[in-house]
Structure formats: C-alpha cells, structure tokens
Amino acid sequence: MLNASWIQPSYKLSRVCPLFKKDFSVNKQVDSAVLYITARGVYEATLNSQRIGDFIMAPGWTAYHKRLQVQAYDVTSLLKKDNTLTLHLAEGWFWRLKKRQPKAIIAELRIKYADGTSESIGTDKSWRVAKSNLRFCHLYNGIKYDASYIPSFRYSAVIAKDNSQDLLIPQQGETVKEQERLTVKEIITTPKGETVLDFGQNLTGYLEFTVKAKKGDKVSFSFAEILDKDGNFYNKNYRKAKALYKYTCKDGLQTYKPNLTFYGFRYVRIDSYPADIESQNFTAIVVHSEMKRTGYIESSDPALNQLFNNIIWGQKGNFLDIPTDCPQRDERLGWTGDAQVFIRTASYNYDVLKFFKKWLNDMKAEQEENGAVPDFVPSIYPHKHRVSTAWSDAIAICPWQCYLTYGDTEILESIFESVCKWAQYIANKTTKPNLWTGGDHYADWLELGGKYGAFKGPTRDDIVASAYYANTVNLIVKMGKVLGKDVSGYQELHKNIRSAFIAEYKDDFQTQTEHIMALQFELTDNPQAVADSLAELIHRQGDMLQTGFVGTPYILHVLSKYGYSELAYTLLLRKEYPSWLYPISKGATTIWEHWDGIKPNGDIWPAAMNSYNHYAYGAVGDWMYGVIAGINTVEEAPGFKRVHFAPTPDERIDWFKAEIDTAFGKVSSRWWHENGRVHYELITPTDATAIIDGKAYELSPGKHIF
Numbered sequence: 001m002l003n004a005s006w007i008q009p010s011y012k013l014s015r016v017c018p019l020f021k022k023d024f025s026v027n028k029q030v031d032s033a034v035l036y037i038t039a040r041g042v043y044e045a046t047l048n049s050q051r052i053g054d055f056i057m058a059p060g061w062t063a064y065h066k067r068l069q070v071q072a073y074d075v076t077s078l079l080k081k082d083n084t085l086t087l088h089l090a091e092g093w094f095w096r097l098k099k100r101q102p103k104a105i106i107a108e109l110r111i112k113y114a115d116g117t118s119e120s121i122g123t124d125k126s127w128r129v130a131k132s133n134l135r136f137c138h139l140y141n142g143i144k145y146d147a148s149y150i151p152s153f154r155y156s157a158v159i160a161k162d163n164s165q166d167l168l169i170p171q172q173g174e175t176v177k178e179q180e181r182l183t184v185k186e187i188i189t190t191p192k193g194e195t196v197l198d199f200g201q202n203l204t205g206y207l208e209f210t211v212k213a214k215k216g217d218k219v220s221f222s223f224a225e226i227l228d229k230d231g232n233f234y235n236k237n238y239r240k241a242k243a244l245y246k247y248t249c250k251d252g253l254q255t256y257k258p259n260l261t262f263y264g265f266r267y268v269r270i271d272s273y274p275a276d277i278e279s280q281n282f283t284a285i286v287v288h289s290e291m292k293r294t295g296y297i298e299s300s301d302p303a304l305n306q307l308f309n310n311i312i313w314g315q316k317g318n319f320l321d322i323p324t325d326c327p328q329r330d331e332r333l334g335w336t337g338d339a340q341v342f343i344r345t346a347s348y349n350y351d352v353l354k355f356f357k358k359w360l361n362d363m364k365a366e367q368e369e370n371g372a373v374p375d376f377v378p379s380i381y382p383h384k385h386r387v388s389t390a391w392s393d394a395i396a397i398c399p400w401q402c403y404l405t406y407g408d409t410e411i412l413e414s415i416f417e418s419v420c421k422w423a424q425y426i427a428n429k430t431t432k433p434n435l436w437t438g439g440d441h442y443a444d445w446l447e448l449g450g451k452y453g454a455f456k457g458p459t460r461d462d463i464v465a466s467a468y469y470a471n472t473v474n475l476i477v478k479m480g481k482v483l484g485k486d487v488s489g490y491q492e493l494h495k496n497i498r499s500a501f502i503a504e505y506k507d508d509f510q511t512q513t514e515h516i517m518a519l520q521f522e523l524t525d526n527p528q529a530v531a532d533s534l535a536e537l538i539h540r541q542g543d544m545l546q547t548g549f550v551g552t553p554y555i556l557h558v559l560s561k562y563g564y565s566e567l568a569y570t571l572l573l574r575k576e577y578p579s580w581l582y583p584i585s586k587g588a589t590t591i592w593e594h595w596d597g598i599k600p601n602g603d604i605w606p607a608a609m610n611s612y613n614h615y616a617y618g619a620v621g622d623w624m625y626g627v628i629a630g631i632n633t634v635e636e637a638p639g640f641k642r643v644h645f646a647p648t649p650d651e652r653i654d655w656f657k658a659e660i661d662t663a664f665g666k667v668s669s670r671w672w673h674e675n676g677r678v679h680y681e682l683i684t685p686t687d688a689t690a691i692i693d694g695k696a697y698e699l700s701p702g703k704h705i706f
C-alpha cells in the first residue's frame with residue numbers, strides 16, 4: 001500500500017500531457033530513498049532533472065482493470081538538499097481500455113535517514129501541475145512537442161475519483177529499455193522528391209534528432225516500413241495509426257526523442273527540418289523488453305542467415321512488454337495465437353521466461369468465469385472476449401514451452417487450473433462431443449488458396465479446432481503428471497478426442513494444414529500414409545507451402561519426422577513466392593505478415609492488413625534449431641537438464657551451426673561437408689543423447705566429434 005493518492009490535474013484533461021511537480025528539501029543525512037510509482041497511462045519521472053530509471057513506457061501493459069504493476073526505483077544518488085520531483089504522464093496503452101478511468105498517477109518517495117527516522121512524500125493535492133511541452137502523445141498517432149513552450153505550474157492536483165490501490169501489484173515482468181542505437185544507412189531522394197532516411201533495418205522504437213534552430217522552427221517526420229515499387233515513401237499499411245512526429249524548436253542546439261510512445265519503421269521521411277540534413281544528427285533507438293540473448297544460428301547460406309536475422313528482429317520489434325502481432329499499425333496487441341506459434345523459437349533466441357510469466361498472469365486474469373480465454377491479452381474489453389482455437393490455446397502451449405525450455409514448474413502450477421477451465425469451455429461449446437465443432441475461429445489464419453485478399457483458405461476450422469483441443473488436453477495430462485496430479489480423467493478424454501477425430505475425419509484431409517494437424521498432434525493411426533499424402537499434395541501444388549498461422553510452424557517438423565527432410569529443405573530453401581526466403585529477395589529485414597506482402601511485380605498487399613513486422617512465420621526458427629542443428633529439449637529432463645541431438649544435414653548447405661545458452665551452459669551443434677562426408681561437432685554441458693546418421697549415442701558433458 002502506498003502512502004499516496006491517485007492524482008490528476010485540476011483542469012479538465014486535454015490532449016496536452018500533464019507534468020506534476022513537487023519541491024521538497026532534505027535536511028538530514030540520507031540512508032536510502034526509493035520511489036514507488038505507477039500510472040493509469042505511461043510515465044517518465046525525474047528527480048532534479050535526472051531521469052529516474054531506464055524503464056521506457058512504464059508501468060508496462062497488464063490487464064489494467066485487474067492488475068497494475070508498481071515500479072520501485074532507488075533514487076538515493078539523485079537526492080540533494082533542495083529537490084524537485086516531476087512526473088510526466090501520457091496515455092500509452094491505457095487509452096486502449098474500454099470503460100476506463102481518466103489517466104492518473106500515483107507515487108511515493110520513501111526516504112530513510114541515517115538517524116533511523118524516515119519520511120514519505122506521496123502524491124496528493126499539494127502537488128503542482130503544468131501543461132507540458134508534450135502537446136499530444138498517443139500510442140498510435142505519435143507526438144506533437146513544443147520545445148519553445150515554457151510550462152507553468154499554475155494548476156493544482158486533485159485526487160482521482162477512483163483512488164483505490166486494490167489493483168496494484170509489484171513489478172512482475174521484464175522492464176522495457178532502449179537497447180540499441182542505429183545510424184542512418186543512406187539518405188534517399190525518392191522519385192517524388194521526398195527526403196528519406198533509411199536505417200537499413202525495420203525496427204521498433206523512436207527517432208532521436210539534433211538540430212540547431214531558431215525558436216518556432218518546425219521539425220516533422222513520417223515513418224514507413226517499406227518504399228513502394230517506384231521507390232517512393234509508403235505507409236498506408238499503418239492504417240489509422242498516424243504515427244506523427246511534429247516538433248517546434250526553441251532557440252539553439254537541441255536534441256529530442258519521443259519516449260512515451262513508439263513507432264515501427266525502417267524509413268523516416270523528413271517533412272520539415274530547419275537545417276541541412278546530415279546523417280549524424282539522426283539516430284534510431286531500438287526499444288524492447290530486457291531479455292538475455294541465448295540463441296545463435298549461422299550457416300554457409302546467406303539467405304538463411306538473413307532469415308534468422310529477420311526472426312531475431314521480429315522478436316525485438318514485438319517483445320515490448322507483451323508479445324504483439326506487430327508494432328506499427330493501429331493494432332499492436334498481444335494476439336495469443338501469434339505468441340503461441342512463435343514461443344519455442346522465441347525461448348531459444350532469448351531468455352523470455354520472466355516476460356512470458358507476467359503475460360500469462362494477465363491471460364489468467366482475463367480468463368472469464370466460463371473458461372473463455374481472449375484472442376488477445378491484455379484484453380481491452382472488460383467482459384466481451386472473442387475466443388478462437390489456436391489463439392486461446394496459448395494458455396496451455398506457452399507455459400508448457402516455458403517448462404520445456406527453462407524447466408520452470410512454477411508456471412505450470414500457476415496456470416494448471418486455468419487450462420482445465422479452458423478445456424471445459426470447449427467441451428461446453430462444441431456441437432459434437434469430444435471434438436470442437438461449430439465454433440467461429442481464425443484457425444489457419446492467412447492460409448493460401450482462398451479468394452484473392454481473403455484472410456482464410458480452404459482448411460476446415462473444425463479440424464484445426466478439434467486437433468488443438470486434443471493438444472490442449474494432452475498438455476493438461478503432461479502438466480498434471482509433472483505436478484503430481486491425478487489426470488486419469490484427462491487421459492481418458494484425450495483418448496476419446498483422438499478416436500472421435502479419427503472417426504470423424506477418416507484421414508481424409510484436403511489441405512496441407514489438415515494433414516499437418518493430424519500428424520503434429522498424432523490424430524491418425526496411419527501417420528506414414530498421411531505424411532505420404534501430404535508430401536504428394538505438396539508436390540502437386542508445385543513444391544510450395546500453402547499454410548497459414550497454424551500449419552506453418554509444423555509443416556517442416558512433420559515432413560522431417562516422417563522421412564521427408566529433403567522436401568522440408570526444399571520448402572525452406574525455396575526463394576520464389578510463397579516461401580520464407582522470398583521476402584528476403586525483396587529486401588525484408590523482418591518477418592512479414594503475408595507470404596507476399598510485396599508481390600513479385602512489386603505490388604503491395606492491400607493496406608487494410610499488411611504488416612512487415614509480424615513474427616508468426618518466424619516460428620520456422622525452431623525447425624532450424626531443432627532439426628537442422630538438431631538441438632532438442634528432453635521432456636523428462638526439461639530446461640536442457642539433458643539434451644537430445646538429432647542433426648539433419650542437407651547437401652544444399654555446406655555448413656550449419658546453432659548454439660543455445662542454457663541454464664546449464666552452452667549447447668552447440670555444428671556440421672559441415674568435407675571430402676564427400678558430413679562431420680559433426682556437438683557440445684553439451686550435461687548428459688545427452690544423439691542420433692547421428694541413424695545411429696544412437698550416449699554423450700557425456702563436453703565436446704564430441706563425429
């Protein structure tokens with residue numbers, strides 16, 4: 001409980017961001033000083049003009065109507081005798097919430113003195129408020145900043161109508177920070193005559209600029225992920241997100257960055273600027289959640305290396321406090337389906353355990369009484385959620401993957417009952433027992449083979465929904481066993497779902513994804529025949545994948561599992577549309593939402609839904625780690641307590657190398673072709689098993705060459 005009140009300006013909140021201020025003196029020797037703070041909105045706090053902490057977009061995004069994180073910052077070293085504490089407040093994600101309170105802030109500074117006494121300075125009516133230089137700040141629409149304006153603290157603060165602290169929780173997630181600074185790669189003059197900065201990388205964050213100017217001079221930028229086929233600036237795909245950046249100068253040299261919002265961009269069009277454009281005056285600042293990099297992949301194939309790089313950048317760009325679909329258009333939501341398909345790759349690339357634990361707690365908080373799990377988390381609707389197979393199933397898949405990669409059982413313990421409730425929801429909703437039929441789903445979202453511009457293809461929703469239902473119940477069984485629970489009822493249920501699935505669909509699958517569902521979730525008695533049929537279908541379709549969000553992450557896995565590694569490689573290495581490498585031939589530096597976000601003739605996918613930074617198809621990363629390099633977790637000894645190696649080389653790649661930093665140390669797998677033979681080097685920090693050229697080995701910790 002904070003010894004403080006929620007405060008707002010006494011004037012009616014306009015679009016101008018409020019700046020709150022408190023002056024105070026410290027007359028004794030200080031032992032420690034900690035600021036506890038959160039906001040209905042996002043904040044930036046300073047003490048004596050020094051920024052407090054480096055958390056960008058604090059307090060982050062949680063299920064705001066259920067939980068709100070409080071941050072604690074040690075500010076001892078910033079204290080002086082006479083002090084000014086300021087709190088800058090903007091809307092951030094809070095604005096997305098339907099039926100919300102007006103934005104407000106609460107903070108308490110606790111000072112402990114050397115003489116054993118203490119003092120607390122909390123937000124209350126005594127704080128002063130000014131309209132700040134930030135005249136406008138919006139999650140999607142960007143900022144307007146007037147540096148020439150001199151804020152005057154002429155307003156008082158009032159206590160917010162809802163002054164309760166019931167929803168406050170300590171910080172759970174990773175903090176979001178400025179992570180990298182990129183310089184301008186090229187200054188382009190487009191055919192239309194626009195001046196455009198190219199940072200050479202699609203990224204999430206903001207632009208910092210420096211300029212020497214006169215008071216009243218204007219600086220203004222626009223943002224884009226791509227140029228159109230003529231080389232002109234293009235950002236219609238941001239939809240309603242205006243992503244403004246309008247700055248009015250003061251006199252002299254000045255540097256600015258808008259750090260209470262963020263942008264997704266590679267290109268910056270300079271719409272007005274009162275000086276010569278010199279690249280050293282512009283920096284792109286990459287912002288994402290703290291996560292330790294753990295996974296690396298490198299090979300002799302430059303296109304594959306670029307693909308892996310794009311996967312990494314897709315993760316950096318969309319792990320900004322929550323896992324989002326995309327960072328640029330008027331969406332940026334924690335779509336559960338996108339996160340579940342990508343989580344295995346994500347968890348190898350970076351340590352994302354803390355990041356996902358916090359988000360899964362929000363998912364739990366958002367789950368409805370009847371078990372419904374929303375399609376995106378945090379939800380923005382208090383009680384009106386859409387559910388979908390493969391999206392809502394994230395509640396089972398994400399914690400299970402965290403268990404496999406990190407060996408964390410706490411996450412299973414905490415989510416288990418919620419997963420059971422979700423399975424019960426399905427049982428209550430289905431029109432046919434032991435399947436999930438009759439629902440309205442995203443299912444194999446963006447699958448090919450539908451009408452032009454359609455979001456869905458021919459895969460039957462009921463097959464996807466029933467298959468994911470089987471998987472979720474199977475995961476309940478696995479989780480329950482780890483936790484020592486009696487799961488015999490779920491084992492029985494899983495058996496029944498499997499039999500019902502086989503009886504209903506009779507191995508008669510029409511699309512790639514329908515085959516993949518049966519194979520991946522073991523819902524056929526004739527897996528080899530189904531795999532043969534899948535391979536044949538792929539050949540008939542010109543050795544091209546046709547899959548969307550749910551088929552894509554598994555297609556290569558089921559092919560390689562049933563003897564079609566060569567075909568899996570063919571799909572992976574294909575450079576023409578549709579394929580993972582096609583976007584690279586079009587200069588992609590992140591993963592695209594659509595296989596053909598830019599078409600072979602240069603046309604652009606309809607702007608209504610077209611992101612160039614959507615990590616979902618980056619899920620292929622886990623096939624690169626798990627099959628090409630062959631680094632695998634072992635279910636009975638999770639968190640890489642044991643390792644299972646099963647590398648699968650292919651002649652079209654000269655050498656390949658992957659590495660994962662685990663809690664036990666580095667796991668690495670490398671193979672290369674030499675004198676007509678394949679050589680392998682495996683490094684394991686723990687006991688391991690390996691399958692090399694069909695032969696099984698037991699490995700002790702250390703390096704092994706084959």
Ligand code: BGC
Pocket residue numbers: 325326331335337338442445609614
């Ligand atoms: C998002 C997707 C999301 C989908 C749900 C889209 O607008 O960008 O990635 O999963 O909606 O179908």
